[in-house]
Amino acid sequence: MVANYDEVMKLALERGFYFPSCEIYSDAPAGFWEYGPRGVNMKNKFIELWRRELVRRDDMLEIDGCQIMSKSVFVASGHIGNFTDPVIKCRKCGSSFRADRYITEKTGENVLERMAEEEIKALIKKHNLRCPNCNGEFGEVSKFNMMFPVGIGPAAEEAYLRPETCQTIFVDFARVFKTMRGRLPMGIAQVGKSFRNEIAPRQSLLRLREFYQAEIEIFCNPDRLNEMPKFEEVKNTVLRLFDGSSIIEVTAEEAISKGLTPNKLITYYLALLIEFYDKIGIDVKRSRFRNLSVDEKAFYASVAFDFEVETSIGWLELVACNYRSDYDLKGHASTSKQNLEVLDSATQSKVLPHVFELSMGIDRSIYAILEHCYYKDEQHDDRVVLRLKPYLAPILVGILPLMTKDGLDQKARRINSELKYDFDTFYDESGSIGRRYRRLEEIGTPFAVTVDNTTMQDDTVTVRHRDTMQQERINISDLHQYLHKALGRR
RNA sequence: GCGACGGUCGUCCAGUUUGGUCUAGGACAUCAGAUUGCCAAUCUGGUAACCCGGGUUCAAAUCCCGGCCGUCGCACCA
Incomplete structure (x- = not known):
């Protein structure tokens, strides 16, 4: 008997897994949830298994960075420029729309991602675009940035809560590589909170404004992505790859030979990830790696696989696996004017490493585990059994x-x-x-x-x-x- | 963020249409006592709620306005 969202939600509320933040106040904003005693215990055990099956297994280095970071970090990362959506709002009925998409849809005109507000305004005027709901006139073009700003010190110096944990890893990379006597490929891992000012947070743990990520960034030499002796350990691990129409089950080795995954490094980490989710209690028969198409990918990714699991409310993205190339280190190098190149000891050459990341959403994973483990035993008066792995049970x-x-x-x-x-x-x-x-x-x-x-x-x-x-x-x-x-x- | 609908014990629901014995009721859960002694047993008793703010009225859970939250749809989703 398969569980649904409401049953899991009810169990979580009644038994102290998680519940809304600040709930005794009526002005408690949406998108903030707390873990109760059972939930925090389970979350800690989730992180312990992550450390064991990914961080230790692969000899990664773990750091714990700050949540508030300087403005420059996000200028370099592209979040100041790209993390904003141009929004137009109807003066009459108040409906709002993504300006770029709306214009393209109505006129076929190509709206560039970084188009200035004035240009967007000009396009609206040129085509005499009006609100599709009430035919009202559009007001000013505004930009909505999904980062939370914070003011540091008495002068309220501009800074932001990080919208993804990985930026800490990138800015710390050079020091960690040096002091830990790093060799490529090298994994740096981090568990921590990230913050996004979502327009419409929904469904408890699935769309939060403050959430936990467990992130792994693999720094590698782009010329040596197939030099991966460790690949032997996972060559028979089964991957379920989804190309947009059907799911293909192949071993890691076959995925490469058939050209379904681009190289050994990426394939190796996809295999580690699926082994981890199998051990954590996800029914991996109800999971897939979705190969993202060009327009679905994030602005920094050149290859992207989303790890998704099937739940009662549809396919749920738990992990974003992005090949970010040198997008981030290049940005930080030029903005900070630091040289972030390192010596690859295997080739004795200087290289600006490329990055492949496994960016896991912990909260969503916790939900998915609860749903996959929820079992109603019809043989015994519908007793509810949460069939968690012993090492995950609160x-x-x-x-x-x-x-x-x-x-x-x-x-x-x-x-x-x-x-x-x-x-x-x-x-x-x-x-x-x-x-x-x-x-x-x-x-x-x-x-x-x-x-x-x-x-x-x-x-x-x-x-x-x-x-x-x-x-x-x-x-x-x-x-x-x-x-x-x-x-x-x- | 827009629209529709909704918000009552921990959970699910009754009560709102037609304002007044509602001092807000039930079931499940929970706590205490009794009884039993291996799979949600029984009995007795208890704890426990009208989302927040304002308005109308002699009187508001009930009507009106605003806010917050939720569900669904649209939009968004690194």
Whole structure:
């Protein structure tokens, strides 16, 4: 039984995964959401697996940069120029439109991305364009920048909240490469918040104004994109590639030989990404890499694959995989007047690295995992089971006394005390045993340890499995090892 | 941002049409007690809400205006 958005939303609100920010105030703006206790735990575990399966596996370097950055950064990155849309507003009914698109649609005239406001105005006048809704006259052309400005210090020096975490990586690149004795290709990773003043934030975690990204920027020599010994590790990994009409399943090796992906470096990282999402609990059979067409790509990307998963509200983009070439380093080099070239030790030549990025949306990923793991068990009174991987579950194990007498509760409390420093545990004695099992499985707890009368005689407990409802009896002294193993730890 | 519709306990809903026993009701969830003792059991009791601001009126959950939020459509989406 497949979940829908409303069911996931209800579970998230009722069980403390996430909820609207500032909700006790009526002027709370849209597009801001908080993680509750269960959500933040799950998010932390998501990031831990990201570190393990991408950052450590590939020997990347992680940094943690500032969220407020100087204006120059965004002049260099192109956000000051490109992150704005020209908007025209009807004087009569107030409807607003993207000026460039509207003019092109109505007149066929090509409107350049950087066309000045005066020129746009002239075009409207020339063709006598009016509002399609009420035939009213258009007012001034305005530019809406989606970055949040901030004023630094008493003089309110112009700066911005970063609209993407990667800019920190680019401006830090030279120092990190030097001090960490970098070699190309080199990955720099970062988890952090980004901020975009969305016009219409919607659907809770899916379209936020303040959101988490986990970003990886691979700095590479563009002449050596097929020199990738590590590629052997992933050559049999299956990629599902979508060309706009159908999904083709191929191994990483086949993707290259058939020309579906451009080179080994990009293909290697697409494969790492899909392996990560498989381990995190996404049903990868319901995912695809969408090869973006020319007009869909961001202004800085020359090759772009969006990693998308199928949900009840359609295909949802979780990761943008962009080959940004030297767009960013070139921009920062010329704006800052710093030389950002590095020596590629393999060729002993100076090179301005190109960049391939994996830009993951954490919040959207959390939503997608919840939806893919949500299961309504029709065999057992429609019990709701969140079938999260053990290493992602907010609570790993519930510790339950069968009843609160004959010392069973004290015994269970002692077991909880012994385990809680190493695992996320939850002690619960309230309500019938069946009710307590149901509450645990609803937040994805894979195991429930029950203390019964037999425990008092031989120090064994039952371990109940969330998905099968089967129980096994094991020694209390083996519990630690048992849970350790269940987490897949070494 | 525009348009349509909507906003009542944690959740879902009743009450708004026709202002007045609404001191706002129910179910689920939750808490306490009793009973039971391995899969949402039963009984008793409790906690808990009219989105915010203004207006009309003797009287507003109910009517009017503004704001905020939500759903859908358009537009936008690095």
